[in-house]
Amino acid sequence: EVQMVESGGGLVKPGGSLRLSCAASGFTFSSYSMNWVRQAPGKGLEWVSSISSSSFYIHYADSVKGRFTISRDNSKNSLYLQLNGLRAEDTAVYFCARVAVGTGDFDYWGQGTLVTVSS
Amino acid sequence: EIVMTQSPATLSVSPGERATLSCRASQSISSNLAWYQQKPGQAPRLLIYGASTRATGIPARFSGSGSGTEFTLTISSLQSEDFAVYYCQQYNDWPPYTFGQGTKLDIK
Numbered sequence: 001e002v003q004m005v006e007s008g009g010g011l012v013k014p015g016g017s018l019r020l021s022c023a024a025s026g027f028t029f030s031s032y033s034m035n036w037v038r039q040a041p042g043k044g045l046e047w048v049s050s051i052s053s054s055s056f057y058i059h060y061a062d063s064v065k066g067r068f069t070i071s072r073d074n075s076k077n078s079l080y081l082q083l084n085g086l087r088a089e090d091t092a093v094y095f096c097a098r099v100a101v102g103t104g105d106f107d108y109w110g111q112g113t114l115v116t117v118s119s
Numbered sequence: 120e121i122v123m124t125q126s127p128a129t130l131s132v133s134p135g136e137r138a139t140l141s142c143r144a145s146q147s148i149s150s151n152l153a154w155y156q157q158k159p160g161q162a163p164r165l166l167i168y169g170a171s172t173r174a175t176g177i178p179a180r181f182s183g184s185g186s187g188t189e190f191t192l193t194i195s196s197l198q199s200e201d202f203a204v205y206y207c208q209q210y211n212d213w214p215p216y217t218f219g220q221g222t223k224l225d226i227k
Binding site for chain 2: 035037044045046047050059060061062097100103104105106107108109110111112115
């Protein structure tokens, strides 16, 4: 069974940092591109960042470029998102999501981890 | 950036009736469109990909249609568990991947 479990969220002050993790199981993690998607309270879905299976291709939304860093460790079946320079508008639930092979949709999602940026 | 626009924002339908949700892309995305269902406190769940292909385990009452810039998600006979928020997403031209703002399907 495909499973992805996020962790690392919490309360942080503006300007602070956090590192989110996504632990994957039930599939060959190293074969899949992965994404982070966030959802502010009561709002819609916003794509944040993507990373290819080998980490060769990495992309960011303009809203996080220069502040967030995506990475992965295929030996540990894990995806990461380093969040620096956090702002109030970064407050959201952060989901990791797997890209389906051959299509491009996001076929499996983790349950999310909440990041709250507040003084 | 491709802008995805969903309508209506809220749709009130009685159980057993048909629901039709719309999604429009600001430029052609071929059939590279997905639909997701999200219930409160849960992650999104993939319903439809390739504009019209049901994902694994999705009931046949869910169907998708369209190509280019106009897309539709139809739920043929609403069950109680179908009341949720639905999002469309394009993956034709990225980055960025873009989502619609969502349609909330309410019980009438």
